[in-house]
Amino acid sequence: MSGQKVTLAKALNMGLRKAMEDDPKVLVMGEDVGKLGGVFRITDGLQKDFGEDRVIDSPLAESGIVGTAVGMALRGYRPVVEIQFDGFVYPAYDQIVCQVAKMHYRSQGRSKMPMVIRIPFGGGIGAVEHHSESPEAQFAHTPGLKVVACSNPVDGYWMIQQAIACDDPVIFLEPKRQYHADKAELDDSEAPEPLFASRVVRRGADATLLAYGPTVKTALNAAAAAADEGRSLEVIDLRTLSPLDMAPVYESVRRTGRAVVVHEAHVNLGLGAELSARITEECFYSLEAPVLRVGGFDTPYPPSRIEEEFLPDLDRVLDAVDRSFGF
Amino acid sequence: MTQHPGFGPDLAEVFGPAAQDGGPELIQLLTPEGERVEHHDFRFDPGAGVDEAETIRGFYRDMVLTRRIDTEATALQRHGELGIWAQLLGQEAAQVGAGRALRPQDYVFPTYREHGVAWCRGLDPLKLLGLFRGVDQGSWDPAERNFGLYTIVIGAQTLHAVGYAMGVQRDGAVGTGEPDRDTAVVAHFGDGASSQGDVNEAFIFAASYNAPVVFFCQNNQWAISEPIERQTRIPLYQRALGFGFPGVRVDGNDVLATYAVTQAALQRAREGQGPTLIEAYTYRMGAHTTTDDPTRYRLSEDVERWKLRDPIARVQVYLKRNGLADEAFFAAVAQEADELGVHLREGCKAMPDPAPLSMFDHVYSELTDELTAQRDGYAAYLDTFEVSAGSTTEGAAR
Numbered sequence: 001m002s003g004q005k006v007t008l009a010k011a012l013n014m015g016l017r018k019a020m021e022d023d024p025k026v027l028v029m030g031e032d033v034g035k036l037g038g039v040f041r042i043t044d045g046l047q048k049d050f051g052e053d054r055v056i057d058s059p060l061a062e063s064g065i066v067g068t069a070v071g072m073a074l075r076g077y078r079p080v081v082e083i084q085f086d087g088f089v090y091p092a093y094d095q096i097v098c099q100v101a102k103m104h105y106r107s108q109g110r111s112k113m114p115m116v117i118r119i120p121f122g123g124g125i126g127a128v129e130h131h132s133e134s135p136e137a138q139f140a141h142t143p144g145l146k147v148v149a150c151s152n153p154v155d156g157y158w159m160i161q162q163a164i165a166c167d168d169p170v171i172f173l174e175p176k177r178q179y180h181a182d183k184a185e186l187d188d189s190e191a192p193e194p195l196f197a198s199r200v201v202r203r204g205a206d207a208t209l210l211a212y213g214p215t216v217k218t219a220l221n222a223a224a225a226a227a228d229e230g231r232s233l234e235v236i237d238l239r240t241l242s243p244l245d246m247a248p249v250y251e252s253v254r255r256t257g258r259a260v261v262v263h264e265a266h267v268n269l270g271l272g273a274e275l276s277a278r279i280t281e282e283c284f285y286s287l288e289a290p291v292l293r294v295g296g297f298d299t300p301y302p303p304s305r306i307e308e309e310f311l312p313d314l315d316r317v318l319d320a321v322d323r324s325f326g327f
Numbered sequence: 328m329t330q331h332p333g334f335g336p337d338l339a340e341v342f343g344p345a346a347q348d349g350g351p352e353l354i355q356l357l358t359p360e361g362e363r364v365e366h367h368d369f370r371f372d373p374g375a376g377v378d379e380a381e382t383i384r385g386f387y388r389d390m391v392l393t394r395r396i397d398t399e400a401t402a403l404q405r406h407g408e409l410g411i412w413a414q415l416l417g418q419e420a421a422q423v424g425a426g427r428a429l430r431p432q433d434y435v436f437p438t439y440r441e442h443g444v445a446w447c448r449g450l451d452p453l454k455l456l457g458l459f460r461g462v463d464q465g466s467w468d469p470a471e472r473n474f475g476l477y478t479i480v481i482g483a484q485t486l487h488a489v490g491y492a493m494g495v496q497r498d499g500a501v502g503t504g505e506p507d508r509d510t511a512v513v514a515h516f517g518d519g520a521s522s523q524g525d526v527n528e529a530f531i532f533a534a535s536y537n538a539p540v541v542f543f544c545q546n547n548q549w550a551i552s553e554p555i556e557r558q559t560r561i562p563l564y565q566r567a568l569g570f571g572f573p574g575v576r577v578d579g580n581d582v583l584a585t586y587a588v589t590q591a592a593l594q595r596a597r598e599g600q601g602p603t604l605i606e607a608y609t610y611r612m613g614a615h616t617t618t619d620d621p622t623r624y625r626l627s628e629d630v631e632r633w634k635l636r637d638p639i640a641r642v643q644v645y646l647k648r649n650g651l652a653d654e655a656f657f658a659a660v661a662q663e664a665d666e667l668g669v670h671l672r673e674g675c676k677a678m679p680d681p682a683p684l685s686m687f688d689h690v691y692s693e694l695t696d697e698l699t700a701q702r703d704g705y706a707a708y709l710d711t712f713e714v715s716a717g718s719t720t721e722g723a724a725r
């Protein structure tokens with residue numbers, strides 16, 4: 001497979017396939033994941049090759065999917081649950097927050113919950129309501145859950161396998177508008193980075209952009225545009241949202257003195273708030289300006305014809321960078 | 328596998344292949360061949376003093392126009408004017424039968440596919456398109472025609488319907504015997520939705536409070552790629568019994584039967600006799616939505632088989648064969664459909680995008696100070712583009 005160029009959708013599909021080949025206890029569950037291969041085709045072909053017992057089309061009930069996955073996990077399986085769209089995870093919210101997140105704690109570590117809950121998240125695909133949400137903070141706020149977001153095909157391939165191998169429940173966020181956007185070369189021979197690690201994806205000296213999932217590309221584009229204007233921006237792909245991997249962030253911000261967080265989720269009590277607080281606590285004397293946040297406004301996700309107004313874009317990121325330099 | 332004695336009949340025998348075409352319980356008043364048939368419990372009654380043929384011609388017109396809304400919207404999606412469209416092809420009779428049985432005071436809670444019911448409620452179909460075009464999330468006032476906003480989260484609206492019905496009960500608008508006062512509520516949902524916790528909870532609340540609600544499930548055999556067998560192993564209508572209220576299965580491609588059964592269930596509700604589950608047995612002839620590709624999961628033979636049960640063709644045959652409608656009538660309906668098509672095409676293309684700042688409207692009854700600041704900040708930001716680029720639209724288009 002070395003050298004193959006694939007999309008994020010294909011990379012996730014290959015990662016799932018590899019995980020299923022490696023461990024017979026890995027199961028896939030969800031709505032339309034079987035014959036259809038999921039509405040985004042992430043599970044394409046898996047039911048054909050692994051059978052209906054391992055790739056399970058579920059009745060249309062998210063609480064049911066996650067709740068039965070809990071039972072499967074208690075029986076020794078490693079369920080990978082697909083939630084069809086971000087906005088449809090809420091019927092399962094109770095199971096995720098009250099059951100999945102707490103099982104290990106309540107059982108004093110006796111019952112493991114090695115479950116992955118895959119959620120296509122974020123906007124930008126012109127969809128109707130409930131199809132463009134960014135619910136990460138709701139899960140990152142819940143002790144017991146780990147939350148990660150991939151941003152590119154190579155990460156998609158490795159991170160899904162690592163999440164499946166993880167003994168803790170992982171909320172696995174996939175930027176749906178990136179599914180079929182860019183291709184990248186997969187190289188199986190290189191060892192992957194650890195799952196719960198952030199990564200500097202572009203070196204820079206003047207300010208640090210913090211992004212994850214769909215906004216990594218936005219941040220990289222902004223950094224490229226800034227470079228044309230003589231400003232050098234560092235970009236960090238957080239990758240893990242809970243736990244956060246702050247060491248690379250602190251190291252970067254201490255060097256640049258400025259940080260701008262970019263996410264699609266509402267700014268109010270979003271992940272940016274936590275990042276801002278931690279950076280302020282740890283890098284106070286290095287900061288040249290307050291940490292700024294660029295994100296979705298504190299409104300419901302708007303009708304798709306104006307979603308580009310809601311979503312952080314290159315201009316809004318650069319505007320925040322300008323404001324940072326204005327301090 | 329035979330059942331252990333004492334556990335009742337073997338389900339495989341009771342609900343086996345014989346139930347495939349709707350089974351013996353299917354209530355039908357007009358066959359696919361266009362023949363009127365009798366049913367021992369239900370008969371088509373357009374109301375005292377109302378001309379039966381005229382009513383049936385009206386149904387025909389409703390169904391043709393509903394189908395036109397659907398084909399027109401599908402075409403608009405193909406031309407990029409709509410982001411997506413949920414097609415109702417094949418479900419016209421179920422929706423028109425259910426829609427025409429309503430009285431003005433009754434209230435409807437739709438899914439995202441009830442374009443035919445919306446039509447019967449007198450909603451301008453252009454209003455349905457806004458959600459799918461991405462310019463709004465429901466452009467009509469639900470209270471104006473007692474037709475709720477489309478609900479995308481599967482099954483959620485069934486609980487709303489029960490709560491609304493409980494309000495009706497508390498207002499004393501049930502069982503008074505006054506035809507203009509007694510009120511029923513309809514909850515629409517699909518076969519897939521029947522698996523949701525919300526729907527099952529709605530059944531329980533409705534039964535517990537004897538709420539004046541009709542659960543109208545269009546079993547179109549598919550929930551995207553999942554066949555009905557994934558959701559249930561008994562006919563859906565039979566679930567009602569377990570919750571403590573009656574359920575019936577009607578031929579959802581038969582507008583007369585659907586009308587008759589819905590009318591009777593609504594009347595039960597209005598009289599204070601409580602909830603009913605109607606399973607309208609039909610078929611989703613099109614894709615789930617315009618983004619779906621059904622060739623990946625179902626056989627074209629099935630679709631071909633269901634074509635023979637077309638809801639509109641059977642009414643047309645019936646009207647023609649019995650001399651109840653002439654060529655002029657059919658031509659007039661076709662003409663009206665063409666005009667509706669023009670209305671939808673032109674109206675849709677003329678729908679403006681919302682103003683960017685409108686996104687801050689209506690988050691709360693009154694804009695909060697926080698949100699005001701956010702909106703004003705964004706407006707000021709947009710203005711910077713006006714200065715540098717010379718046009719707000721250019722800035723706003725970024």
Ligand SMILES: Cc1ncc(C[n+]2csc(CCOP(=O)(O)OP(=O)(O)O)c2C)c(N)n1
Pocket residue numbers: 031060062084088091440479480481516517518519520521547549550551611615
């Ligand atoms: C809670 C929730 N989960 C998933 C979805 C995605 N989804 C939209 S329609 C649909 C299938 C619904 O099938 P059914 O209830 O039979 O109605 P139909 O679409 O066939 O009319 C699914 C899974 C959703 N809208 N809401």
